[in-house]
Amino acid sequence: MFFVTEPNTKPWTMQQIADAAGVSVTTVSHTMSGKRPVNPQTALRIKRLIDEFGYVPDAGARRLQSGRSRMIGLAVPDISNWYFGRIARGAEEMADELDYGLIVCSTFNSDPRREKRYFNMVRTRMIDGLVYTAGREMNEMNELEKVALSSPVVLADEGINRLSSIPWVTSENFEGGRLAGAHVRELGHTKAVIIGGFAGLNSTVERVAGIREFFPNALVLNGDFEMQSGYDLVGDLLANDVRFTAVFGGNDLMAIGAIKRLREAGLRVPEDVTVVGFDDVEIASVITPALTTVRQDVVSIGRNSARLLIEGLEAGTFEGTSSVILPVQLVVRATSGPLAPDPRR
Amino acid sequence: MFFVTEPNTKPWTMQQIADAAGVSVTTVSHTMSGKRPVNPQTALRIKRLIDEFGYVPDAGARRLQSGRSRMIGLAVPDISNWYFGRIARGAEEMADELDYGLIVCSTFNSDPRREKRYFNMVRTRMIDGLVYTAGREMNEMNELEKVALSSPVVLADEGINRLSSIPWVTSENFEGGRLAGAHVRELGHTKAVIIGGFAGLNSTVERVAGIREFFPNALVLNGDFEMQSGYDLVGDLLANDVRFTAVFGGNDLMAIGAIKRLREAGLRVPEDVTVVGFDDVEIASVITPALTTVRQDVVSIGRNSARLLIEGLEAGTFEGTSSVILPVQLVVRATSGPLAPDPRR
DNA sequence: CGCATACTGCAAAACGCTTTGCGCATCACA
DNA sequence: TGTGATGCGCAAAGCGTTTTGCAGTATGCG
Known part of the structure; x- marks a missing residue:
């Protein structure tokens, strides 16, 4: 007897409730809204009927009026x-x-x-x-x-x-950028690249500006916030022999994509390259090594x-x-660290 | 002049359009719905006004009527x-x-x-x-x-x-379970555990049944589909000295949690334990080693x-x-493999 | 020229609800 | 008992559409 067989049963109207209770719709309406006092007995009777019928007022009609x-x-x-x-x-x-x-x-x-x-x-x-x-x-x-x-x-x-x-x-995007920048700077890095988000977004601009307080000349590439673009952009950097020891991701996903690409190139994280993300997605703490990132709520x-x-x-x-x-917070995990001597260098 | 300063401007009504066009609302309505022919000239005039005013019919009223x-x-x-x-x-x-x-x-x-x-x-x-x-x-x-x-x-x-x-x-949950089970069985495993989803769900029941076609006695623990529960449940297994060489996750997240816990216990994936997930989430191909899983669309x-x-x-x-x-598909990646000799064993 | 046959447009009736203006009881207080 | 206040219920007027019944004006055709 589901809709399968019985289409669109008409829903109850307030008028029907009123009729059943032997009152006018006005009284029913007031019982429901409480905007005017109603005789407790009448009210009780009406409420019972509403429950019994499973009556719910029509949203459209209500909106139209109110x-x-x-x-x-x-x-x-x-x-x-x-x-x-x-x-x-x-x-x-x-x-x-x-x-x-x-x-x-x-x-x-x-x-x-x-x-x-x-x-x-x-x-x-x-x-x-x-x-x-x-x-x-x-x-x-x-x-x-x-x-x-x-x-x-x-x-x-x-x-x-x-x-x-x-x-x-x-979020405090500028401050988030600063926190990440300061952290990486303190670890002794001097050559960093930024895999930012869409260039047209305020958040991207601000995060980049924050990072640049500490890495004024950091190269900025713009991705689309997806893992793949982090992967691809790092690939471009490597293909062009750009030298860097730190990567800032515009978000965690791009940072994770970057890590994947770095590894495939035989680079160790964080020994050879430090990577910092932004967001603190759930997976950030789970990947190996766990991602250093800026948490936003x-x-x-x-x-x-x-x-x-x-x-x-x-x-x-x-x-x-x-x-x-909203405030942000630096979460230091395992993808950031001081530069380690490259065994091959 | 945003809402900031100018609250709730009344939207145009169809009547106002009709007045401006010098016709009745009927004509406007029919012009919009096309349910009755309207003089092309009149129609054009009305459409122009609608555009000009930015008129949009009221959803509630429309619903109420239609x-x-x-x-x-x-x-x-x-x-x-x-x-x-x-x-x-x-x-x-x-x-x-x-x-x-x-x-x-x-x-x-x-x-x-x-x-x-x-x-x-x-x-x-x-x-x-x-x-x-x-x-x-x-x-x-x-x-x-x-x-x-x-x-x-x-x-x-x-x-x-x-x-x-x-x-x-x-999805073909039973078939998905079978695919995963068959794959792991072929790799030579005989002792498996299942970290299933909620016990009350059909999907869980079916996936488990599929796996059990190949591992009839596999222990079943129920998680909540979150990473943490995969982690915790494997922890319980280890703490109780349960012997197993394969773990089936009710979804990828729990499988990933399981891997994390296994590693912390010093177990290698897939050398010591094979892990298979379900879903094929984006991250599954990115973690190291990449997750073997059953893909559903x-x-x-x-x-x-x-x-x-x-x-x-x-x-x-x-x-x-x-x-x-809907059909499912086994995606073999790197977390499943034949049992390797444990150097410590 | 007369009569069907479109073709267009209007007025009005819903749709289901909220709210307002009234009126009838009832009650308190002098 | 008169007077004002209060409590409670009804009828009716919208809210902005869609749709239907009618009617007026052309048009086609014998």
């Missing part, structure tokens, strides 16, 4: 990516705590069509506001700008310079983004809302 | 988990191709409150149907059953015996689930819809 859906959206480049998954997790936690629903959507790495679709979700009032996570240089920047003009939007993970008036949540990015958005929503304005910058 | 939202939901235990992220990715792809929207929600490992919330999303008609992914033994099984009674539900990844009439999508699970659901939705019934079982 103007709010108590739903927010989260747009990320790719939900299957660990990093964005964590953000989603955090946002969902916070939304839940504040009694909002969260709708997660992938823009498939900023596919303009998808982005438009999600921006429209706030336009169609399906959601009350949007947390947007830029994956790279934005395609539909203008669209975002337009949406933000009249609806609440918060930027997670990446601030966008042009859109400076939109609240955002991110990705879940918190999600949590705070959702919080900012919902607070703005309830307040009706972002006036006075200030962006959030 | 009865369908063209949105489906996907409930997974934890969106930040790689595995479920892949499923979400696949479902989202397919939904997009079929011009549906997808709403992804975490049940936070079957938190009853959350589950209820998502089941209610289909009750409130916010979504037209639901793809449900069980993470472990289900808590709100009865709820699911009730929902499935009147609304389209598809099970992804895990079939549920009691709910055999609900369509489901999964997780994205396809998501894709097919969404497809089944939407097809049922459009057809108005699941009559004739048959469940999907």
Whole structure:
């Protein structure tokens, strides 16, 4: 008797509950919302019926009338990516705590069509506001700008310079770069390369700037945050006989790809080359040797983004809302160390 | 002039478009839906205005009237988990191709409150149907059953015996177990242990049964699919002096945890112990030594689930819809091999 | 010229809910 | 008993769409 055989049974309406209880819909509505007192006996009877029928008010009708859906959206480049998954997790936690629903959507790495679709979700009032996570240089920047003009939007993970008036949540990227740079510098390294993320991202720019406080001339290559690109870029460096004793990864994945490539070239980590990542993904502590990295609290990015958005929503304005910058932390493990004498050198 | 300063501007209504074009809303509506012919000139004028105003029809009102939202939901235990992220990715792809929207929600490992919330999303008609992914033994099984009674539900990844009439999508788990078992058997191993997933899951039961075709007496321990539990369970085995030369992981993460623990105990992989995983996560090919595993096409699970659901939705019934079982594939890498003489033995 | 036959557009009725304006009891207090 | 306050329920007016029944204007054809 599942849907298999019995299609779309009509759900109960509030009117039917009212009829069954012998009252008007007004009374049922007030019983549910508590916005006006209702005779305790009547209320009890109504509540019983609601339970019995399994009645749930229609979301669309409710929204239509009240103007709010108590739903927010989260747009990320790719939900299957660990990093964005964590953000989603955090946002969902916070939304839940504040009694909002969260709708997660992938823009498939900023596919303009998808982005438009999600921006429209706030336009169609399906959601009350949007947390947007830029994956790279934005395609539909203008669209975002337009949406933000009249609806609440918060930027997670990446601030966008042009859109400076939109609240955002991110990590101390510059400081993270500094921490990594200082650590490697102290180990005595002088020649370093940076496998950064997308060049257009603030986070990339800031991390690089932080590292360069200690390695002013470090070569910067830009990858796409995937393991493979770390692998490939180190391959390019080796093929060009670039000399370096330290590699900074724009994230852990690229750092891990780099390590793989270094090893295949017969280089030892950390004896010959020190490698430092960024993020502290779960796997970082498991690979051999365990990865030295800069930990950021990705879940918190999600949590705070959702919080900012919902607070703005309830307040009706972002006036006075200030962006959030979360602390990072250097985690020293086994891929960083002083230069060891090369047995072959 | 962002939302920061200018709260909730009212969106345009169809009436306003109609007024501006000097026609009635009927004409505007028909222009948009194409359900009745409209004078080309009038239509053009209306379309121009729609673009100019940036008008988008209200989703709630539309749903209220038409009865369908063209949105489906996907409930997974934890969106930040790689595995479920892949499923979400696949479902989202397919939904997009079929011009549906997808709403992804975490049940936070079957938190009853959350589950209820998502089941209610289909009750409130916010979504037209639901793809449900069980993470472990289900808590709100009865709820699911009730929902499935009147609304389209598809099970992804895990079939549920009691709910055999609900369509489901999964991998050839039994065959996967057999492949792994046969491979390890051929390498000459005779003593194996299985670090399985949750005991209550069909997939776990089937994989174990497949392996046991070749290792009838293999000890089975149940983990939670996380790396740590693979690590811990192997620790228990070692502490109890259990003798084995092969470990089957219920997934790659647990296999990787197991390897870590084995190494810490001074055992070599694969010389002393062969380890085989399940899934073929990205990291499996990167760790050293690279992991031998059974590959399943997780994205396809998501894709097919969404497809089944939407097809049922459009057809108005699941009559004739048959469940999907996807093929798996053994990927032999470096963690499996014949037993090598232990130098210390 | 007269009568079907499109072709277009309008008014109005839902859809299921929230909220407001009223009115009828009931009650307290003088 | 009169007066004001309070409690509680009803009817009805939207909210922004889609869809249906009608009607007015052309057009085609004998």
